[in-house]
Amino acid sequence: MSDSPIVVETGSSPADSCVIWLHGLGADGHDFEPIVPELKLSPELNIRFIFPHAPMMPVTINQGFVMRAWYNVTSSDIASEPDEENICKSAELVNHLVDEQITAGISANRIVLAGFSQGGAIVLQAGLRQMNKLAGIMALSTYLTLPEKLAAEKSEINQDMPIFLAHGTIDQVIPVDLAYSTRGRLEKAGYKLDWQEYEHMPHSVSLDEINHISDWLNRILA
Numbered sequence: 001m002s003d004s005p006i007v008v009e010t011g012s013s014p015a016d017s018c019v020i021w022l023h024g025l026g027a028d029g030h031d032f033e034p035i036v037p038e039l040k041l042s043p044e045l046n047i048r049f050i051f052p053h054a055p056m057m058p059v060t061i062n063q064g065f066v067m068r069a070w071y072n073v074t075s076s077d078i079a080s081e082p083d084e085e086n087i088c089k090s091a092e093l094v095n096h097l098v099d100e101q102i103t104a105g106i107s108a109n110r111i112v113l114a115g116f117s118q119g120g121a122i123v124l125q126a127g128l129r130q131m132n133k134l135a136g137i138m139a140l141s142t143y144l145t146l147p148e149k150l151a152a153e154k155s156e157i158n159q160d161m162p163i164f165l166a167h168g169t170i171d172q173v174i175p176v177d178l179a180y181s182t183r184g185r186l187e188k189a190g191y192k193l194d195w196q197e198y199e200h201m202p203h204s205v206s207l208d209e210i211n212h213i214s215d216w217l218n219r220i221l222a
Contacts, residue, residue: 003053003055005029005050005051005052005097006029006030006033006049006050006051007048007049007050007051008033008036008048008049008051009046009048009049010036010041010045010046010047010049011043011044011045011046011047012043012046013046014046015046015047015048015106016046016106016110017045017046017047017048017106017110017111017112017135017221018047018048018049018050018101018106018110018111018112019047019048019049019050019111019112019114019138019217020050020052020097020098020101020111020112020114020123021049021050021051021114021115021116021119022051022052022054022070022094022113022114022115022116022118022119022120022122022123023051023053023054023068023115023116023118023119024116024117024118024119024120024141025059025067025068025069025070025073025117025118026059026062026067026068026069027068028053028054028068029051029052029053030051031051032051032116033049033051035205035210036049038210039210039213039214039217040214041214041217042218042222045217045221045222047217047221048101048106050097050101052093052094052097053068054068054069054070054090054118054119055068055069055070055090056068056069057069057072057086058072059072059073060072060073060074060075061074061075061076069086069118070086070087070090070118070119070121070122071083071086071087071090071118071121071122071145072086073118078143078173078174079143079145079178082145082146084146087121087122087125087145087146088125090122090125090126091122091125091126091129092126094113094122094123094126094127095126095130098111098113098126098130098132098134102132108130108132108133108134109132109133109134109135110135110221111132111134111135112134112135112136112137112138112217112220112221113126113127113130113134113136113137113138114137114138114139114140115138115140115142116140116142116205117140117141117142117173117174117203118142119142120139120140120141120142120143121139121142121143121144121145122145123137123138123139124137124139124142124144124145124182125145125146127158127161128150128153128154128155128191129153129154129155130155130158131155131157132157133157133158133161134158134161135161135162135220135221136161136162136163136164136216136220137161137162137163137164138163138164138213138216138217139163139164139165139166140166140167140205140209140213141166141167141168141171141173141174141203141204141205142167142174142179142182143174143178143179143181144181144182144185144186147182147185150185150189151189154189159190159191160192161191161192162192162194162216162220163186163191163192163193163194164193164194164196164212164213164216165179165182165183165186165193165194165195165196166195166196166197166198166209166212166213167179167196167197167198167201168197168198168200168201168202168203168204168206169197169198169199169200169201170200170201170202171201171202171203172202172203173203174203176197183195194216196209196212
């Protein structure tokens with residue numbers, strides 16, 4: 001199985017912007033590939049979507065089965081006992097993908113980091129510390145990892161970047177209270193948030209959410 005990221009390009013001209021989108025635990029880069037046409041993005045946008053695959057590792061909460069994961073999870077209290085080593089390794093992988101796109105000619109301020117669940121946790125970890133000024137972060141059904149380290153490690157150049165946070169009210173994997181805590185911490189740290197909350201949505205993505213993602217991407221990459 002190839003570990004090369006899935007790449008999808010939109011528009012009729014060479015890509016001048018990029019969305020690096022990370023999947024959740026146990027999925028792979030193909031997970032969000034089908035969402036691209038559903039976003040109904042402006043035909044004037046030439047976006048390169050990159051969907052990387054997480055590494056394979058044993059996951060404690062899943063009986064130690066080896067699966068694609070950005071970091072290990074040890075208990076149902078998902079934010080407890082964070083796997084700092086693999087969180088940081090995965091964030092570095094995202095930074096490497098950003099560097100690759102800059103080398104390929106896409107400006108950092110045209111790059112969005114996006115992720116669902118574990119993937120969202122990693123793009124928050126990487127993006128809030130990224131030394132290049134990014135277009136924004138889109139974090140879906142997720143939470144802030146290693147929050148106690150953010151104040152010392154955050155990148156001032158990205159203090160004003162747009163951040164899209166979305167969560168379902170009946171998420172049984174990452175409880176909405178953890179999302180509220182994340183929102184509160186980021187607001188207290190001075191970040192500009194676009195918060196979306198979906199009634200009766202579990203740990204998934206809804207049609208309303210897809211429409212909000214579309215509006216947000218069309219706006220910040222216009």
